[in-house]
Amino acid sequence: MSSKAQALLKRERKVLSTSYVRPYPFVPERGEGVWLYDVDGNRYLDFMGGIAVNTTGYGHPKVLEAAQAQMQRFVHVCFSDFSHEPNVSLAERLVEKLGGGYRVYFGNSGTEAVEAAIKLVRYHTRRPYLLAFTGAFHGRTFGSLSLTSSNVKYRQGFAPLLPGVVHVPYPSPSRPPFGVPPERAGQAVLDYLEHLFKTKLPPAEVAAFFVEPIQGEGGYLLPAPGFFKDLKALLEHHGILLVADEIQTGAGRTGTFLAMEQEGVQPEVVTLAKGLASGFPLSALLFREELSSWPPGAHGTTFGGNPVAAAAAMATLDLLEEGLMENAREVGAFLKAKLEELLKGVPGVVEVRGRGLMLAVAFASGELRDRAVNAAFERGLLTLPAGPDALRIAPPLILSQEEAEEGAGRLAEAIRALG
Numbered sequence: 001m002s003s004k005a006q007a008l009l010k011r012e013r014k015v016l017s018t019s020y021v022r023p024y025p026f027v028p029e030r031g032e033g034v035w036l037y038d039v040d041g042n043r044y045l046d047f048m049g050g051i052a053v054n055t056t057g058y059g060h061p062k063v064l065e066a067a068q069a070q071m072q073r074f075v076h077v078c079f080s081d082f083s084h085e086p087n088v089s090l091a092e093r094l095v096e097k098l099g100g101g102y103r104v105y106f107g108n109s110g111t112e113a114v115e116a117a118i119k120l121v122r123y124h125t126r127r128p129y130l131l132a133f134t135g136a137f138h139g140r141t142f143g144s145l146s147l148t149s150s151n152v153k154y155r156q157g158f159a160p161l162l163p164g165v166v167h168v169p170y171p172s173p174s175r176p177p178f179g180v181p182p183e184r185a186g187q188a189v190l191d192y193l194e195h196l197f198k199t200k201l202p203p204a205e206v207a208a209f210f211v212e213p214i215q216g217e218g219g220y221l222l223p224a225p226g227f228f229k230d231l232k233a234l235l236e237h238h239g240i241l242l243v244a245d246e247i248q249t250g251a252g253r254t255g256t257f258l259a260m261e262q263e264g265v266q267p268e269v270v271t272l273a274k275g276l277a278s279g280f281p282l283s284a285l286l287f288r289e290e291l292s293s294w295p296p297g298a299h300g301t302t303f304g305g306n307p308v309a310a311a312a313a314m315a316t317l318d319l320l321e322e323g324l325m326e327n328a329r330e331v332g333a334f335l336k337a338k339l340e341e342l343l344k345g346v347p348g349v350v351e352v353r354g355r356g357l358m359l360a361v362a363f364a365s366g367e368l369r370d371r372a373v374n375a376a377f378e379r380g381l382l383t384l385p386a387g388p389d390a391l392r393i394a395p396p397l398i399l400s401q402e403e404a405e406e407g408a409g410r411l412a413e414a415i416r417a418l419g
């Protein structure tokens with residue numbers, strides 16, 4: 001283990017909050033494309049992308065140029081008080097990407113977009129209840145944390161949380177609820193919801209259902225095919241809004257701008273963050289025009305909607321449209337197939353799953369997964385855990401087929417070596 005990285009980790013242990021997780025001792029110095037170099041000069045292939053954030057990789061000239069140009073003009077005026085070109089242009093562009101008829105509220109982080117969504121759906125419907133899935137992750141501030149249920153460590157010690165949140169089992173064919181076979185996962189959850197609405201939870205008092213199109217922190221779990229279409233119909237019947245939390249799945253990661261496009265569902269509310277501005281802090285809440293009833297001052301923020309982040313987001317959108325979404329689809333499919341081929345029959349590997357460049361290798365246990373993440377790191381590949389037993393892969397969307405092959409090889413070698 002290198003001395004510079006160790007020395008820094010030793011220093012931070014004296015001054016930093018103990019809440020920071022350090023899955024392995026990686027201390028970056030600089031990045032280039034999909035590669036990161038640590039303070040000791042070691043080179044790593046980045047299959048985590050700052051947790052699905054670094055859409056365009058490290059140091060993309062177009063993103064840097066856009067951000068630098070805006071920095072020369074001005075870095076901040078409070079957008080809650082004063083308008084500016086970068087945010088208006090970005091809002092127009094995002095609304096257009098969703099097909100029109102939405103409005104936008106900007107924040108800095110994912111959790112801020114989710115908090116804003118909670119306030120918006122409550123304000124608009126005046127209904128008290130919120131639905132979310134077991135295994136969901138929507139953030140760590142009190143509102144979003146109340147929706148989160150992917151790991152008890154996020155909640156422990158923080159109660160009481162927001163009242164009125166009801167969790168419903170998630171229809172994953174990989175982990176079917178209620179002990180049903182995988183092909184029944186979707187219908188079983190719909191039946192459960194109908195039952196809930198008849199026995200315990202008055203649907204007319206539910207404001208919204210918050211969903212991730214693919215569960216992220218919960219383990220990169222896909223929903224049952226067609227489930228979201230059926231869910232949307234049921235929610236519409238009861239006047240319940242669908243909030244698609246696309247913070248991890250959005251901005252092209254799964255091969256389309258929103259993952260919900262692939263489900264054929266148009267949510268009333270969408271949250272975006274992570275990959276939207278290639279690493280600059282920015283989130284966006286998009287909501288249907290009809291839900292626009294907030295008077296000035298009903299919600300706001302000092303930093304949200306930073307113009308430098310907006311300029312970086314515009315450059316990111318250009319690059320997504322110029323081929324990165326297509327690349328996520330193609331290289332993602334290649335990488336998934338490659339991993340399936342290399343990991344076939346390897347003991348302890350349960351499946352390779354995901355869409356686009358949001359992929360995971362699921363293991364028979366969390367312990368095995370943790371060892372795999374560490375073994376990959378030792379082979380110069382950066383990955384992260386997700387959920388109880390998955391290793392997630394969320395590289396920059398600029399990943400080439402050759403780099404995907406290189407990473408798959410390193411990962412398979414690491415996993416095989418676990419024995």
Ligand SMILES: Cc1ncc(COP(=O)(O)O)c(C=O)c1O
Binds near residue numbers: 109112137212248
């Ligand atoms: C789906 C989803 N929603 C919300 C969040 C919270 O975002 P942030 O960490 O930027 O607050 C995350 C972060 O992982 C996420 O994956």
